[in-house]
Amino acid sequence: MGARSKARKRAVDVLYEADLRGADPVTLLADRVGSTDVPPVNDYTIVLVEGVTAHRARIDDLISEHAEGWTLQRMPAVDRAVLRIGLYELLWASDVPDAVAIDEAVELAKGLSTDDSPRFVNGVLGRIAVIADQLRAVL
Numbered sequence: 001m002g003a004r005s006k007a008r009k010r011a012v013d014v015l016y017e018a019d020l021r022g023a024d025p026v027t028l029l030a031d032r033v034g035s036t037d038v039p040p041v042n043d044y045t046i047v048l049v050e051g052v053t054a055h056r057a058r059i060d061d062l063i064s065e066h067a068e069g070w071t072l073q074r075m076p077a078v079d080r081a082v083l084r085i086g087l088y089e090l091l092w093a094s095d096v097p098d099a100v101a102i103d104e105a106v107e108l109a110k111g112l113s114t115d116d117s118p119r120f121v122n123g124v125l126g127r128i129a130v131i132a133d134q135l136r137a138v139l
Helices: 003-021 023-031 043-052 056-066 076-093 098-112 118-130 134-136
Strands: none
Touching: 003 023, 003 043, 003 076, 003 098, 023 043, 043 056, 043 076, 056 076, 056 118, 076 098, 076 118, 076 134, 098 118, 118 134
């Protein structure tokens, strides 16, 4: 597993934990960065958690709009975290190709969530990828 893939996994862990605790992800991550009890935090994990947090309202709106038949609150928390990271990379990480953002999110869903989650994540991000250029133009 590459360094960025590991960073994405760690970001999912932080976002997931923050979601379940009702905590701020950046604060939770800052506690990890300053701790000697956990492995060092990759810089890309920090970029992802801070980016998702900064754009969370827009990210959640887009997920809600494109997750056919699912409300954000009804989907598994890990799927929310994976989709948030995937969408952040799709729209705001200019150094990550769209296909890579989607593939990495699908791989995270395969490893961390239900059997149906990879297809669900792929569908939501795929629908948004179709209009990604239009969305980036107004961000």
